[in-house]
Amino acid sequence: xxxxxxxxxxxxxxxxxxxxxxxxxxxxxxxxxxxxxxxxxxxxxxxxxxxxxxxxxxxxxxxxxxxxxxxxxxxxxxxxxxxxxxxxxxxxxxx
Numbered sequence: 001x002x003x004x005x006x007x008x009x010x011x012x013x014x015x016x017x018x019x020x021x022x023x024x025x026x027x028x029x030x031x032x033x034x035x036x037x038x039x040x041x042x043x044x045x046x047x048x049x050x051x052x053x054x055x056x057x058x059x060x061x062x063x064x065x066x067x068x069x070x071x072x073x074x075x076x077x078x079x080x081x082x083x084x085x086x087x088x089x090x091x092x093x094x095x
Contacts, residue, residue, distance in 0.1 A: 001013070001014050001015065001020050001033070001034055002032070002033050002034075003019070003020070003030055003032050004032075005029065005030060007029065059095075060088065067084065067088065067091060068080070068087065071087060071090065
């Protein structure tokens, strides 16, 4: 099954029956088709996965490895021995 979010126009393939049931009931926000996404009215091209932005995670919800990776991405050195609270403090200064 394919589900289209009417607000974001995002089309995704879905095999979870519970999700499909919810989307079928919520016709104001979702469209569902069995065959292919081209059946949607006013269908837009499905974005390539690399073009879909990652949702921004709240720093406090991130794990220590995720925080260390983010620090490395931001060019912050010396974070390998830091704990979560210290990593959060350093990252909040930079962001």
